[in-house]
Amino acid sequence: MIEISNLTRTYGDKTAVENVSFKINKGEIVGLLGPNGAGKTTIMKMIAGYLMPTNGTILVDGIDVAENPREAAAKIGFLPELPPLYLEMEVAEYLKFMAEIKGIAKQDRDSRVEEVMEIAQVTHVKERVIAHLSKGYRQRVGLAGALMGMPEILILDEPTVGLDPRQIADFRKLMIELGKNHTIIFSTHILSEIDMVCEKVVILNEGRVVAVDQMEKLEQGKNGFLLCVDAKQGEAAKVLAGVMEQSCFAPVDGAGGGCWFRISAGDSTQLRKNIFFALAQENMPILEMKNMQLTLEQVFLNLTAADARKGREAQE
Numbered sequence: 001m002i003e004i005s006n007l008t009r010t011y012g013d014k015t016a017v018e019n020v021s022f023k024i025n026k027g028e029i030v031g032l033l034g035p036n037g038a039g040k041t042t043i044m045k046m047i048a049g050y051l052m053p054t055n056g057t058i059l060v061d062g063i064d065v066a067e068n069p070r071e072a073a074a075k076i077g078f079l080p081e082l083p084p085l086y087l088e089m090e091v092a093e094y095l096k097f098m099a100e101i102k103g104i105a106k107q108d109r110d111s112r113v114e115e116v117m118e119i120a121q122v123t124h125v126k127e128r129v130i131a132h133l134s135k136g137y138r139q140r141v142g143l144a145g146a147l148m149g150m151p152e153i154l155i156l157d158e159p160t161v162g163l164d165p166r167q168i169a170d171f172r173k174l175m176i177e178l179g180k181n182h183t184i185i186f187s188t189h190i191l192s193e194i195d196m197v198c199e200k201v202v203i204l205n206e207g208r209v210v211a212v213d214q215m216e217k218l219e220q221g222k223n224g225f226l227l228c229v230d231a232k233q234g235e236a237a238k239v240l241a242g243v244m245e246q247s248c249f250a251p252v253d254g255a256g257g258g259c260w261f262r263i264s265a266g267d268s269t270q271l272r273k274n275i276f277f278a279l280a281q282e283n284m285p286i287l288e289m290k291n292m293q294l295t296l297e298q299v300f301l302n303l304t305a306a307d308a309r310k311g312r313e314a315q316e
Contacts, residue, residue, distance in 0.1 A: 001024055001025055001026040001027075001028075001060070001061055001152070001153065001183050002023065002024040002047065002058070002059070002060055002061075002153070002183070002185075003023050003024075003057075003058075003059040004020060004021055004022055004023070004043075004047070004056070004057075004058050004059075005021050005056055005057045005058075005059075006019050006020075006021055006055060006056040006057070007019070007020040007021065007043065007046065007053050007055070007056035007057075007058065008020070008053060008054050008055040008056050009039075009042050009046060009051065009053055009054050010054045015207055016039050016042045016207055017039040017042050017043055017046075017053075017207045018039075018206075018207040018208050019056070019208070020039070020043065020056070020204075020207075020208065020209050021056075021209065022202050022209060022212045024183060024185065024200070025183075026152075026183055027179075027183055028183055028184075028199050028200050029175065029176070029179040029183075029184045029186075029197055029198050029199050029200075030183075030184065030185050030186075030198060030199070030200045030201070030202060031185075031186060031187070031188060031193065031194040031197065031198040031200070031201045031202070032044070032185065032186070032187040032188070032202050032204060033187075033188060033189065033191070033194050033201050033202065033203050033204065033300065034187075034189060034203060034204035034205055034210075035189055035205065036189060037206075038189075038204040038205055038206065038207065039204050039206075039207040039208075040157070040187035040204060041081070041157055041158075041187060042207075043204075044078070044155050044157050044185065044187060046058060046065070047060070047065065047076070047155060047185070048073065048076050048078040048155050049065050049069040049072060049073045049076075050078070052066055053066065058072075060072040060075055060076065060153065061075055061152070063075070074149065074151070075151055075152045075153055076151050076152075076153045076154075076155060077146035077147055077148070077149060077151035077153070077154050077155070078146055078155045078157075079139075079142050079143055079145075079146045079154070079155065079156045079157065079159060080142075080157050081157045081158040081159075081161060083138060083139065083141070083142025083145070084142075085130050085138060085141060085142060085145075086130065087129070087130045087131035088129065088130075088131060089129070089130055090126070090127055090128060090129055090130070091117070091122055091125055091126045091127070091128055091130060091133075091141055091144075092113060092117070092126040092127065094130060094141065094145070095113045095116065095117065095126075095141070095144055095145060095148070096109055096110075096113055098145045098148050099112055099113055099148055102148045102149045103149075104148065104149075112148065112150075113148075116144040116145075116147045116148055117144055119144070119147055119178070120140045120141070120143045120144035120147065120174070121140060121170075121174065122137060122140045122141055122144055125137060134167075135162050135163060135167075136163050136164070136167035136170070136171070139159060139160075139163065139167075139171065140171075140174075143156075143159075143174075151182070152182060152183060153182065153183045153184075153185070154178060154182045154183070154184045154185070154186075155184075155185050155186070156175070156184065156185070156186035156187070157186070157187050158186075158187055158188060158189075159171060159175070159186055160172070160188070160190065160193060168193075172193065172196060172197055175197055176197060179197075191300060194215070195215075198215055199214065199215055200212070200213065200214050200215065201213060201215060203300060210247070211247075224262060224263050224264040224292055225263050225272075225289060225290060225291050225292055226252070226254070226260060226261070226262060226263070226288070226289070226290050226292050227249075227260065227261045227262075227263055227275065227286065227288070227289050228254055228256070228258045228259070228260050228261075228286070228287040228288035228289070229258055229259055229260075229261070229279060229284050229285070229286055229287065230257065230258045230284060230285045230286075230287050231258070231259060231279075231282075231284040231285075232259065233251055233259035235282075235284070236259055236261070236279070236284055237249075237251065237261070239278050239279055239282050239284065240261065240263075240275065240278075242278060243271075243274045243275055243278050244263075244271070248263065248264055249261050249262065249263050249264070250262050250264075256287070256288075257287065258287045258288075262292070263275075272289065
């Protein structure tokens with residue numbers, strides 16, 4: 001449905017997105033996860049055609065966004081973090097205006113407005129002035145506008161920022177319901193949103209892709225263990241890097257002697273054997289090895305920390 005290849009976007013001498021590639025299949029709910037400034041919004045704006053890439057390609061259902069922006073945009077509904085609403089308008093008035101902009105046939109506009117208001121659950125406030133609505137309802141009105149063209153793809157940029165817990169829960173349910181008929185991409189730095197809504201996650205850090213995986217596979221990586229080694233941390237880390245990817249382990253603080261690592265590459269017997277023999281060969285005794293259950297937050301922090309280390313090493 002969406003294929004992104006070697007996507008790069010620069011602003012002068014600053015690189016906001018660097019060589020990003022991933023695919024999104026039809027019907028998936030995909031979360032772009034990353035800290036502030038990771039490049040999430042820039043990527044979404046490029047998919048929606050609001051920004052053009054410096055390099056790379058974006059295909060939306062086989063359509064090149066750069067070559068055929070209008071044709072690609074017809075398949076996309078985009079809800080920015082701050083919806084561009086006309087606050088002095090009433091809800092129904094604004095949505096009728098959006099229907100006209102979207103090119104909906106005049107005879108179909110009223111029924112389409114009623115349809116999107118029902119989907120976004122704003123029918124009961126259709127005569128209210130938008131300025132008098134809460135942020136949660138303004139988000140819903142913006143979503144109704146994004147749905148006006150009945151797009152196959154919905155792009156939602158930080159849709160729950162600024163909402164209270166009840167509004168977040170309601171919007172989350174709405175996203176899950178919309179996912180039955182739409183491909184959804186939404187950005188967030190809230191890990192619980194990813195856990196509860198997404199089927200796939202794209203983890204970003206400093207404009208680069210750190211990981212792309214189905215949630216069920218990412219969840220499998222949450223089982224791990226703690227390792228304490230009688231050695232200098234840097235030397236032990238070099239040995240571990242020969243056994244597994246650097247993204248699969250991270251130094252942590254621990255009580256007692258030795259240096260500690262959090263291992264998130266699974267908890268297989270074979271991995272433990274490989275670690276034991278690799279460290280023993282370098283005369284680095286294992287002082288302790290114990291099971292732990294990693295949270296999604298810890299998996300995310302491990303991946304982004306490893307990416308940051310790679311970035312520093314590349315600059316040295």
